[in-house]
Amino acid sequence: MKILVPVKRVVDHNVKIRARPDGSGVELANVKMSMNPFDEISVEQALRLKEAGKASEVVVVSIGPAKAEETLRTALAMGADRAVLVETDASVEPLAVAKILRGVAEAERPGLILVGKQAIDDDCNQTGQMLAGLLGVAQATFASRVEIEDQTARITREVDGGLQTIEVTLPAVVTVDLRLNEPRYASLPNIMKAKKKPLERKTPADFGVDIAPRLRVLWTEEPAGRGAGVKVASARELVAGLRNAGVV
Amino acid sequence: MPILLLAEHAGRSLSDQTAKALTAALKIAGFSGAEIHVLVAGADARPAAEAAARLAGVTKVLLAQDAALAHQLAEPLADLLVALAPAYDVILASATASARNVLPRVAARLDVMQVSDIVEVVSADTFKRPIYAGNAIQTVQSSDATLVITVRAASFAAAAEGGTVPIEAIAGGTSTGLSRFLSDALAVSERPELASARRIVSGGRALGSVETFRDVILPLADTLDAAVGASRAAVDAGYAPNDWQVGQTGKVVAPELYIAVGISGAIQHLAGMKDSKVIVAINKDPEAPIFQVADYGLVGDLFEVLPEFDRALRS
Numbered sequence: 157m158k159i160l161v162p163v164k165r166v167v168d169h170n171v172k173i174r175a176r177p178d179g180s181g182v183e184l185a186n187v188k189m190s191m192n193p194f195d196e197i198s199v200e201q202a203l204r205l206k207e208a209g210k211a212s213e214v215v216v217v218s219i220g221p222a223k224a225e226e227t228l229r230t231a232l233a234m235g236a237d238r239a240v241l242v243e244t245d246a247s248v249e250p251l252a253v254a255k256i257l258r259g260v261a262e263a264e265r266p267g268l269i270l271v272g273k274q275a276i277d278d279d280c281n282q283t284g285q286m287l288a289g290l291l292g293v294a295q296a297t298f299a300s301r302v303e304i305e306d307q308t309a310r311i312t313r314e315v316d317g318g319l320q321t322i323e324v325t326l327p328a329v330v331t332v333d334l335r336l337n338e339p340r341y342a343s344l345p346n347i348m349k350a351k352k353k354p355l356e357r358k359t360p361a362d363f364g365v366d367i368a369p370r371l372r373v374l375w376t377e378e379p380a381g382r383g384a385g386v387k388v389a390s391a392r393e394l395v396a397g398l399r400n401a402g403v404v
Numbered sequence: 405m406p407i408l409l410l411a412e413h414a415g416r417s418l419s420d421q422t423a424k425a426l427t428a429a430l431k432i433a434g435f436s437g438a439e440i441h442v443l444v445a446g447a448d449a450r451p452a453a454e455a456a457a458r459l460a461g462v463t464k465v466l467l468a469q470d471a472a473l474a475h476q477l478a479e480p481l482a483d484l485l486v487a488l489a490p491a492y493d494v495i496l497a498s499a500t501a502s503a504r505n506v507l508p509r510v511a512a513r514l515d516v517m518q519v520s521d522i523v524e525v526v527s528a529d530t531f532k533r534p535i536y537a538g539n540a541i542q543t544v545q546s547s548d549a550t551l552v553i554t555v556r557a558a559s560f561a562a563a564a565e566g567g568t569v570p571i572e573a574i575a576g577g578t579s580t581g582l583s584r585f586l587s588d589a590l591a592v593s594e595r596p597e598l599a600s601a602r603r604i605v606s607g608g609r610a611l612g613s614v615e616t617f618r619d620v621i622l623p624l625a626d627t628l629d630a631a632v633g634a635s636r637a638a639v640d641a642g643y644a645p646n647d648w649q650v651g652q653t654g655k656v657v658a659p660e661l662y663i664a665v666g667i668s669g670a671i672q673h674l675a676g677m678k679d680s681k682v683i684v685a686i687n688k689d690p691e692a693p694i695f696q697v698a699d700y701g702l703v704g705d706l707f708e709v710l711p712e713f714d715r716a717l718r719s
């Protein structure tokens with residue numbers, strides 16, 4: 157079984173972004189970029205399944221600018237076998253990403269597609285579900301445990317009230333949550349080896365996908381900040397303040 | 405055409421997330437003049453439908469009951485919504501785990517881009533939504549024929565109850581055979597629900613163990629009749645269950661009072677609580693970023709401060 161893992165290049169999670177004062181977007185010049193943290197987890201999960209003999213090949217795919225090759229090389233250095241870069245400088249919405257991924261999946265025929273639960277830039281939390289809908293296959297979102305049987309996968313999901321366990325027929329799309337695993341670091345020799353692993357270049361047009369956005373971004377701003385309040389010296393003073401504010 | 409609001413419910417009881425999403429639906433209706441229908445989909449959900457029928461502003465409740473809908477599995481629920489979609493301009497729901505699971509699947513099948521997690525309705529097709537863990541707010545205008553929207557419930561007050569409207573039974577889904585429910589491990593608690601609580605006490609990594617979390621945080625929560633939250637670090641370490649996590653990737657809350665105990669205030673945590681009305685931070689590090697958003701900051705060792713705090717509250 158082949159596993160397909162989409163990985164997105166995003167602003168590193170440690171960076172505190174700034175909105176441009178003219179409302180035109182978020183300042184991305186000279187900002188550190190990394191693999192979306194959820195995608196590191198899905199790459200790790202794919203590798204563990206391969207190491208456990210449940211998968212034969214791990215293919216990673218990214219839709220983004222030429223520099224997304226770095227993100228793919230990181231995944232290859234972690235241990236993925238090969239990569240597909242669907243190159244575009246446009247910003248591509250989840251719906252179009254899902255359509256391109258459908259094209260990749262139709263060509264690759266993976267038994268399992270492991271997608272991040274959410275990209276930490278757009279915070280959309282929808283690409284995996286969209287892909288499953290487009291492919292007409294089962295989905296299991298927010299996975300904190302993944303077990304592969306023959307033709308099925310047993311997935312424990314993080315839901316609002318706790319945990320839910322379901323079984324899905326393969327092929328399926330699984331979106332991964334943060335507690336699924338701890339992703340490995342790529343070792344220096346593996347980083348060197350990753351440079352030689354195969355990376356195929358495509359464009360959205362190769363999959364016949366129109367990436368024109370459906371949502372027009374009219375304005376981007378920073379939220380109204382909240383000023384720091386007062387420091388209190390004791391628990392008694394704290395309670396007095398809270399009583400004054402009418403919240404206790 | 406009307407707006408379809410997908411209800412959040414636990415079988416027999418309606419979640420107040422529905423009334424909050426209804427407020428967003430009413431704002432859209434204020435621009436478009438549309439009627440609002442609520443869909444209650446489940447196996448044994450008539451009481452939830454009856455509660456939905458009492459919400460002010462709803463014109464009709466659709467009740468779809470089928471064993472296939474018992475656990476809100478994405479595939480049969482999406483089939484049902486896609487079948488209903490041609491009669492609606494807008495399909496929306498509170499951004500619960502269940503809605504975030506199913507609505508993007510519906511959106512893709514309708515060939516529309518979902519507008520996730522809206523915090524404000526600007527006009528019938530224009531919304532504000534947070535990006536980058538809430539560090540920026542985008543105003544987006546949709547050009548799609550059907551709008552599929554999830555609503556950040558913490559940003560909207562619950563709609564009131566009104567009269568009662570008719571409940572129409574409709575055909576439920578059928579099982580797709582793609583997925584099967586196996587089991588639930590859901591917490592049962594007497595405490596207020598995190599998503600709707602008026603007060604929340606949250607613990608972080610500083611609590612150190614599941615026992616101390618229980619012995620230190622829970623009594624304070626009891627005194628305040630508060631829900632309990634946690635940072636990701638506390639959940640990852642096993643001090644608190646996953647459904648208590650507050651933040652960018654956990655629950656987003658906006659209670660009247662949020663007390664962060666031994667939580668540093670990483671942007672991903674702030675993303676989930678910085679719209680609370682009053683924030684209290686208790687942390688031994690005076691430089692902890694949580695103090696930058698706290699209305700009341702108390703620098704000190706939580707193990708000394710919390711018992712005193714509890715005593716002072718009771719006196």
Ligand SMILES: Cc1cc2nc3c(=O)[nH]c(=O)nc-3n(C[C@H](O)[C@H](O)[C@H](O)COP(=O)(O)OP(=O)(O)OC[C@H]3O[C@@H](n4cnc5c(N)ncnc54)[C@H](O)[C@@H]3O)c2cc1C
Binds near residue numbers: 194650655668
């Ligand atoms: C993609 C991604 C998503 C994330 N999503 C979330 C999310 O949804 N929610 C979330 O919370 N985090 C999230 N995180 C993690 C986040 O970045 C932080 O790591 C996390 O919030 C830290 O938790 P903490 O404050 O409990 O721990 P720490 O940062 O370790 O802070 C512990 C604090 O306790 C204080 N302390 C220690 N001992 C005491 C004492 N005795 N008395 C008083 N104070 C004491 C310390 O001074 C410190 O400030 C996410 C991270 C990533 C990368």
Ligand SMILES: Nc1ncnc2c1ncn2[C@@H]1O[C@H](COP(=O)(O)O)[C@@H](O)[C@H]1O
Binds near residue numbers: 271
């Ligand atoms: N441009 C992209 N390239 C590859 N994968 C993507 C891209 N955008 C989104 N994804 C995948 O979809 C997940 C969820 O993204 P989103 O729906 O935008 O929150 C990410 O964690 C990735 O796994």
